[in-house]
Amino acid sequence: MTARQNVRGSTRDYSYNIIRNKILRLELEPGTKISEKEMADELNVSRTPIREAFMKLAQEELLDIIPQSGTVVSKINLEHVEEGRFIREKIEKEIVTLVCSNFPEDNRFKLESNLAMQRLCSDKKNLHNHLFDEEFFQLDEEFHQILFSSCGKARTWEMLQMLNNHFNRLRLLRLSSDSNWEIIISQHHEIYRLILNQDVDRARKIMEEHLNLVVIEQNELRKTYPQYFI
Amino acid sequence: MTARQNVRGSTRDYSYNIIRNKILRLELEPGTKISEKEMADELNVSRTPIREAFMKLAQEELLDIIPQSGTVVSKINLEHVEEGRFIREKIEKEIVTLVCSNFPEDNRFKLESNLAMQRLCSDKKNLHNHLFDEEFFQLDEEFHQILFSSCGKARTWEMLQMLNNHFNRLRLLRLSSDSNWEIIISQHHEIYRLILNQDVDRARKIMEEHLNLVVIEQNELRKTYPQYFI
DNA sequence: CCTGTTAAACTACCATACTAGTATGGTAGT
DNA sequence: ACTACCATACTAGTATGGTAGTTTAACAGG
Numbered sequence: 001m002t003a004r005q006n007v008r009g010s011t012r013d014y015s016y017n018i019i020r021n022k023i024l025r026l027e028l029e030p031g032t033k034i035s036e037k038e039m040a041d042e043l044n045v046s047r048t049p050i051r052e053a054f055m056k057l058a059q060e061e062l063l064d065i066i067p068q069s070g071t072v073v074s075k076i077n078l079e080h081v082e083e084g085r086f087i088r089e090k091i092e093k094e095i096v097t098l099v100c101s102n103f104p105e106d107n108r109f110k111l112e113s114n115l116a117m118q119r120l121c122s123d124k125k126n127l128h129n130h131l132f133d134e135e136f137f138q139l140d141e142e143f144h145q146i147l148f149s150s151c152g153k154a155r156t157w158e159m160l161q162m163l164n165n166h167f168n169r170l171r172l173l174r175l176s177s178d179s180n181w182e183i184i185i186s187q188h189h190e191i192y193r194l195i196l197n198q199d200v201d202r203a204r205k206i207m208e209e210h211l212n213l214v215v216i217e218q219n220e221l222r223k224t225y226p227q228y229f230i
Numbered sequence: 231m232t233a234r235q236n237v238r239g240s241t242r243d244y245s246y247n248i249i250r251n252k253i254l255r256l257e258l259e260p261g262t263k264i265s266e267k268e269m270a271d272e273l274n275v276s277r278t279p280i281r282e283a284f285m286k287l288a289q290e291e292l293l294d295i296i297p298q299s300g301t302v303v304s305k306i307n308l309e310h311v312e313e314g315r316f317i318r319e320k321i322e323k324e325i326v327t328l329v330c331s332n333f334p335e336d337n338r339f340k341l342e343s344n345l346a347m348q349r350l351c352s353d354k355k356n357l358h359n360h361l362f363d364e365e366f367f368q369l370d371e372e373f374h375q376i377l378f379s380s381c382g383k384a385r386t387w388e389m390l391q392m393l394n395n396h397f398n399r400l401r402l403l404r405l406s407s408d409s410n411w412e413i414i415i416s417q418h419h420e421i422y423r424l425i426l427n428q429d430v431d432r433a434r435k436i437m438e439e440h441l442n443l444v445v446i447e448q449n450e451l452r453k454t455y456p457q458y459f460i
Numbered sequence: 461c462c463t464g465t466t467a468a469a470c471t472a473c474c475a476t477a478c479t480a481g482t483a484t485g486g487t488a489g490t
Numbered sequence: 491a492c493t494a495c496c497a498t499a500c501t502a503g504t505a506t507g508g509t510a511g512t513t514t515a516a517c518a519g520g
Contacts, residue, residue: 010297052282052285055282055285055286056285056289059286059289067240079385080385083383083385083386083389086324086383086386087317087321087386087389087390090320090321090324091317091320091321094316094320153313153316155309155310155313156313156316156317159313159314159317159393160317162392163389
């Protein structure tokens with residue numbers, strides 16, 4: 001245990017990350033009842049760090065803790081999704097505006113290799129018919145994160161991440177059920193091109209469309225996975 | 231203890247609220263070293279709820295917890311202030327846009343009485359030379375919160391509050407050191423008038439100016455209270 | 461006086477025991 | 491068959507003891 005702690009940080013953070021991933025990748029499905037003790041036994045740690053991880057996840061609205069009764073993985077709340085998406089859309093339009101007027105040279109390379117990886121990931125998926133949706137999700141996240149870093153707002157990205165867990169769960173659900181990632185990738189490329197051309201107005205418009213993709217498909221997702229939604 | 235719990239919620243929330251208020255009203259000054267045990271003894275509770283309250287406050291960046299070493303009240307970080315202010319400015323311009331196009335009748339009364347209370351609070355201050363800055367701060371908060379509720383985004387306001395603790399500490403500092411609240415009040419009135427007139431463009435502009443007031447004075451505050459800043 | 465060492469006095473972290481609410485299933489009484 | 495009640499087995503909340511890492515300050519040697 002002590003050795004493990006040194007490698008991976010505190011037991012609390014370790015537990016937090018494990019549980020969070022299980023929730024986001026729907027290994028723990030929305031509506032599932034879990035308990036501190038059960039999870040503590042499963043991860044071979046005591047209740048305290050689990051409990052603290054639960055608290056953090058409850059703040060991010062991934063868990064609903066009912067005092068003296070139990071804890072359940074929260075269902076995806078489409079109102080919460082929309083509020084998170086709203087914030088992200090409005091902020092990210094401002095981010096892309098900032099980036100248009102000043103895009104640091106070294107981040108250009110980062111963004112280009114990220115875009116190349118996205119293409120690769122999509123091709124791999126079409127060829128081998130494997131599940132690369134988590135990998136693609138990560139690349140998608142990275143793309144946007146680079147934009148935030150490029151204008152010195154990396155921390156803003158982190159802050160928004162905390163508010164967007166419901167939105168992110170929906171996005172991951174979308175990736176795994178929809179095999180056509182081409183629209184996403186082409187929009188990413190388009191945004192990059194517009195940034196280089198410093199075409200603020202069009203960049204803002206494409207970003208807006210980009211962050212509205214999920215909205216269009218959310219009704220379909222709701223039909224396919226009704227048990228995941230509130 | 232049990233009786234107290236029933237009245238005020240869990241011991242954890244009680245502790246959290248007490249400590250948070252002490253930090254925001256600078257009773258616990260930025261840079262102060264505190265410990266779980268010391269605070270537990272002071273509030274007559276055990277270390278566990280205090281520890282959990284500390285965690286929550288650390289997430290909101292009001293505390294810096296250094297593992298195995300200690301916990302200090304975080305100093306006001308002007309970069310954090312600016313990132314929080316940035317988000318709030320951009321979102322609140324969108325909020326005021328929404329409210330301009332549809333302002334519910336019943337919230338009109340709420341807003342008007344809030345504005346009247348602000349005026350009263352300011353007058354009381356000028357007359358009796360007492361400290362009403364906390365009361366005014368609350369009214370200021372309420373003004374903006376009503377706008378968010380008016381367009382069905384009350385939860386967005388709650389979420390932004392979590393990110394804006396550094397910004398809020400600076401605002402409170404400003405209120406207590408600057409005796410002229412007239413600019414703030416007149417801007418609030420102006421925003422209200424523009425909403426009624428559905429003058430979106432000017433409303434957005436005034437809101438932007440309003441949320442930039444602190445920026446102008448932050449250098450002066452930094453000079454007056456250098457020990458509060460990082 | 462200065463510097464490197466060490467031991468003691470902190471700290472937060474974690475494990476565990478206990479308390480007090482809550483859900484549930486069985487049973488006695490109707 | 492139904493209902494009210496109670497025993498029991500959960501749950502999260504709280505208290506507390508012990509551990510390991512960090513800071514501090516006393517002290518030895520230069």
